[in-house]
Amino acid sequence: MAIRLPRFLAPRAPREREDGDGRLRSWEWPLAALVSLLAVxxxxxxxxDTPYWWDAAAVYVPGSQWVRDNAFAAVPGVFPSLLGRGHTTLFYVITAGAFSLFGDAxxxxxxxxxIFSVMTLVYxxxxxxxLFGRLAGLAAATLTGVAPLYLTISSMVLPEIPLTAFTMACLYEWARGRHLGAMVFGVLVVLTKETGLACACAILGATVLWSWKARQVAWRPLLTAGLAPMVVLGAFFVWQRVAEGWWxxxxxxxxxxxxxxxxxxGVHTFSSMALADGRAVALFAALLVGGLRLWQSRETxxxxxxxxxxPPRWAVVAALGLVFLAYQVFFTKMWFLQRYALPAHPCLAxxxxxALLPRVWEEAKAYAAVxxxxxxxxxxxxxERAEAGDDYASGETTFRYLxxxxxxxxxxxxxxxRADAPLILSSWPLSSELRDPSLGWVERPYEVVGVTGxxxxxxxxxxxxxxxxxxxxHxxxxxxxxxxxxxxxxxxRTRRAAVGGAVVDLFEP
Structure with missing residues (x-):
């Protein structure tokens, strides 16, 4: 016996689409960028003007300065591995270009x-x-942009936000059938950070499924957005193996x-990507509302x-899910900082x-309201959680680091x-902050003795x-x-600075 939903939950007959074919109009792109910028x-x-902090101050800013000062030679065997950390180096080149034009403040x-944060939200x-209409697109951008992790990493000079921006641009170009654009962005993804391989793997997997169901191989997307980034990344690692002696x-x-x-x-990784900072509410509601909509009427x-x-819509949805799955699997095995999996966040969003919002409100008002x-x-x-937690060290998750x-x-x-520049004993990261005025902390360099040494x-x-x-x-x-x-x-102790629970002490004779 079929179960009938209450009448107020039953969707109306779908109306003719009111938003064309789902593509943004030309004027919507700059408007979306402006709204995203103001929202962030x-x-x-x-x-x-916040000083460079943590990994930005230790690795990415000094690395970008080195690239700027050495003819942009960000290649294995030339670029110091202490700064490059074995990563692909496009982010260093981009930042070095900005430094060469505008300085490294x-x-x-x-x-x-x-800029890349805005680009992520727009794409x-x-x-x-x-895929699903403006309401769903607005919800996705909102769920991505309000997350404390997204906002804090958008405030730091780290590669994960550009990585996420290029990932979303690649997926969009592929979904539009613009294979050259998808290939360009796919290559930019893996050259920004090697973990961006998740994007190419997801597109490759979804294209294989699409080809299998269509009984015809989709060669162009398979070769461009799927295999081309893999070849480029493989060439980088071969170069690194030859130049450095390690992959x-x-x-x-x-x-x-x-x-x-x-x-x-795995639980920690999944929680970070899907449950943290209120996303559990959206996930539970999406499972409930989306499940009811699929069961009652897919036309919504x-x-x-x-x-x-x-590709068909189901293949793009599969690719989004595969990006999430790739980061889930890799970082279940690999040591994990939450920002490493940022590209999975907008895919899930x-x-x-x-699941949460139909294409047009009138198609299912009750579902849309929920x-x-x-x-x-x-x-x-x-x-509410923008400054929550106690992560004073890296500030990976909230603005508490400020x-x-x-x-x-x-x-x-x-x-x-002080008129003089005293010899200071401290530890990292304070030692780096005091030694290098270009990081934005001090006006003059100080000699700092590391406590370990x-x-x-x-x-x-x-x-x-x-x-x-x-x-x-502390x-x-x-x-x-x-x-x-x-x-x-x-x-x-001659001075103690205490700000919101963060404490720094100064000791003098």
């Missing part, structure tokens, strides 16, 4: 990443709109080979006519938007006010000179060792 800035993008580096909206950085190889609990690693998803040579509430609830939860930034700057201002006698900076100041941040670096050395040297 309003939701909490860190000030552009923090505002320049952060502006580069902000997420465009792909969601192409991937030995440190990364060791991390990959480490044994750990794969079950809990709207008709879809692919462009000539383009498009699927959630499709879906809209789920998106708003998720966004509200994400905004508390530590402000505490650092408060202590550094005390040092800057000080304790084991390998430091070459001190050379018998007395330590004149100790700077230590919760990062070697805080306990620095406090102990301060006591041994008879120093006292």
């Amino acid at each position: 800035l309003w939701l909490g993008h860190a000030p552009l 923090p505002a320049v580096g952060h502006a580069v990443v902000l 997420t909206y465009a792909l969601g709109t192409l 991937v950085l030995p440190f990364h190889a060791e991390l990959f080979e480490q044994e750990h609990d794969y079950f809990w690693s 998803f709207g008709a879809y006519v692919p462009s000539p040579g383009a 498009i699927l959630l938007g499709a 879906g809209a509430l789920a998106v708003l609830a998720t966004a509200g939860f994400a905004v 508390h530590m930034v402000e505490a650092h700057r408060e202590i550094f201002a005390v040092l800057e006010a 000080y304790l084991d006698g390998t430091d070459e900076i001190q050379r018998g000179r007395p330590i004149e100041a100790i700077v230590s941040a 919760g990062i670096g070697d805080h306990d060792d620095l406090v102990r050395v301060a006591e041994e040297l008879g120093m006292r």
Whole structure:
């Protein structure tokens, strides 16, 4: 016996599509970019002049400066592996280009990443709109853009936001049947970071399924967006093997080979991508609403006519799911920072938007109302968590790291006010921040003794000179060792900066 839904849940007969074929009109692209830019800035993008922080200050900014100063020679065997970390190097080249034109002040580096952040949201909206209509596209861009992780990484000079932008652009071009564009963006993906191979693998897998169902091989997308990026990435690794003697950085190889609990690693990875920061609300609602819509009437998803040579909608949906799956599988095995899997976030967001919001509200008002509430609830939860957690170190997940930034700057201002430049004992990242004015923390360089070298006698900076100041941040670096050395040297704490729970101490004789 068939089960009937209540009348208010039953969708109306689908109307003729009101948004053309789902492609954005020419004027919508700049409008979407402007709205995305204003939204990111309003939701909490860190000030552009925020000093370079953590991995940006340690690796990507110095690496980009090196590339700028060495004729853009960001190739294996020339580019120092300590800066390149065995990654593909397009991000360094892009940032170095900006540095050569506008200087390397923090505002320049952060502006580069902000542009790619806007690009990500625009292509997420465009792909969601192409597949399922403007409401679904808007929901996808919203779910992506409000996440604290997305906003914090959009505020740092790291490759994951450009990687995500190129991934979404590649998927959009492929979905439109524009194979040359898909190939170009696919190559840019893997040249930005090798984990972008997930995009090519997803397109390859979806194209194989599409070809199998159509009983005809789709050679052009198979060769362009699928295989071409793989060939380019393979050539890079061969070059790296010849020039450096290893395929991937030995440190990364060791991390990959480490044994750990794969079950809990998989749970952590899935939670980061699909459940964190309120996305559990959207996921649960999408499973409920989308399941009911599929069961009751698939017409609520709207008709879809692919462009000539383009894949059918189900194949694009499969590719989005395969991108998510690729990051899930790889980072279940590999050591994981949440930003590493950012390209999976907008892919999932498009699927959630499709399940939550029909193409036209009148087609299923009750479903649309529930879906809209789920998106708003998720966004509200994400905004509420903008500074949540206790990750003072890297600030990977929320803007809580800005508390530590402000505490650092408060202590550094005390040092800057001195007429002399004292010899300082500290630990990373404070040591890098104090040594290099180009990172935006100080106006003049300071000589800094690392506490590890000080304790084991390998430091070459001190050379018998007395330590004149100790700077230590609670919760990062070697805080306990620095406090102990301060006591041994008879120093006292002369200043403490406490901002939102982040604490930095200055010890002086």
